[in-house]
Amino acid sequence: MTPTHPGLRGGPVYLDYNATTPVDPRVVDAMSPHLGHHFGNPSSSHSYGTQPRHAVDQARAQVAALIGAATDEIVxxxxxxxxxxxxxxxxxxxxxxDRPHVITQVTEHPAILQTCRSLERLHGTEVTYLPVDGDGLVDPAAVAAALTERTVLVSVMAANNETGALQPIVELARITRTHGALFHCDAAQAAGKIPLEVRESGVDLLTVVGHKMYAPKGVAALYVRQGVALEPLVYGGGQEGGLRAGTENVALVVALGTAAELAAGELADGTPGGRITTLRDCLHRRLADALPGRVHLNGPETGRLPNTLNVSLDGTLGHELLAAAPGLAASTGSACHSGTHTPSPVLTAMGLDADRALGALRLSLGRWSTPEDIETAATALLKAAAAL
Known part of the structure; x- marks a missing residue:
């Protein structure tokens, strides 16, 4: 690993890894030949297609290995x-x-929630949106109670992108599959940060995203357990087992495979006492010690992503705090529409009042976060809080 990422040199301290990660230079090196020299179509039978085809096969195996899947289960x-x-x-x-039923929960990513809305609108699907508790977790008993004979699918994310809260996926998947429905898990934030084993967890479908784990934007993968039937979204030449037609973007596929292999080798960074967890907790302590009683953790203290710290500072607004700390690149727990800031739906669903939700900061660490970054970020936030 390079000691400093070239894209971060000279810029603000980057604590927004949950939004997107810098592309690892090792990933760039792996994908670069497929932007030039190895230009062939992986479906071609002649020699120009051989290397691209092998590269796609290798990347599929690398992604499968990260989550404990079979190679042919990766799309x-x-x-x-x-x-x-x-x-x-x-x-x-x-x-x-006759009228399929889907179960999800209210703090899912918009890719899940908006898809559910479209299924309701266009296909008459019934969708149950379950609430979460004060830690942002869905109750397995609520999932069990919501299941019906028409339930086709339950979709619950592995980890929340704002608070890092880890859902009880193994228990939820067991309840769902015992009832005969499929279980999907959006693991965009979890893959590469915590161990994921699709066989042990019992999930049927699982989403992995490249730009959340040091690959470029524009590539992802869906684990589809053998025997699960899906209707394709894109029809055509039959690529990706007939589930996603279109000539493969070999360079990006190689990037995702390489990123998956690198992530598998660095999972220890996120264990208790691991490098990233230690830095995250150091940042939390630094803020809490300097502002006793004013710093509130949003989400569970344990059972969250090792890199994610979501805190609210009494008497401040998150967007104003970040604006007053130009040396820090991070996110708030609010959304801005035409200059008006509204509380995060995730935090309000957890029961936080508007003031605390609007005061939230999401500070997410990653591969190039350093102790010096943590000290710089803490100093900047404390100085901004004092000024405000």
């Missing part, structure tokens, strides 16, 4: 949103139920 897509759409729409449209 490459153009984004995590596309993978989520393929999982949900594919399952519903291939179902035999």
């Amino acid at each position: 490459f897509t153009g984004s995590g949103s596309e993978a989520d759409n393929l999982a949900l729409r594919g399952a519903v449209l291939s179902a035999k139920a």
Whole structure:
């Protein structure tokens, strides 16, 4: 690993890894030959197609190894949103139920929630949106109670992108599959940060996203357990097992495979006492010690992503705090529409009042975060808080 990422040199301290990660230079090196020398179509039978075809096969094996899947259970897509759409729409449209039923929860990514809305609107699908508790977790008993004989699919994310809260996926998948429905997990934020084993967890469908794990934007994958039937979103030449037609973007597929292999080798960074977890907790302590009683953790103290810290500072607004700390690149727990800031739906669904939700900061660390970054970020935030 390079000691400093070239894209971060001289810029603000980057603590927005949950939004997107810098592309690892090792990933760039792996994909570069497929932007020039190895230009062939992987479906071609002549020699120009041989290397691209082998590269796609290798990348599929690398992604499969990260999550404990079989190679032929990996379907490459153009984004995590596309993978989520393929999982949900594919399952519903291939179902035999007269009026398919889907269960999800209110803090899912818009790729899930908006797909559910479209299934309701366009296909008469019934969707149950389950609430979450104060830590952002869905109750397995609520999932069990919501299941019906028409339930086709349950979709619950592995980890929330704002708070890092880890859902009880193994228990949810067991309940779902015992009832005979499919279980989909959007693991965009979790893959590469925490161990994921699709066989052990019992999930049927799982989304992995490249730009959340140091590959470029525009590539993702959907794990589809053997035997699961999905209706394709894109029809055509039969690539990706017939589930996603279109000539493969070999360079991006190679990038995702390489990123998956690198992530598998660095999972220890996110374990308790690991490098990233230690830095995250150091940042939290630094803020809490300097502002006793004013720093509030949003989400669970344990059972969250090792890199994610979501805190609210009493008496401040998140967007104003970041604006007053130009040396820091991070996110808030609010959305801005035409200059008006509204509380995060994730945080309000957890029961946070508007003031605390508007005061939230999402500070997410990653591969190139350093102790010096943490000290710089803490100093900048504390100085901004004092000024405000």
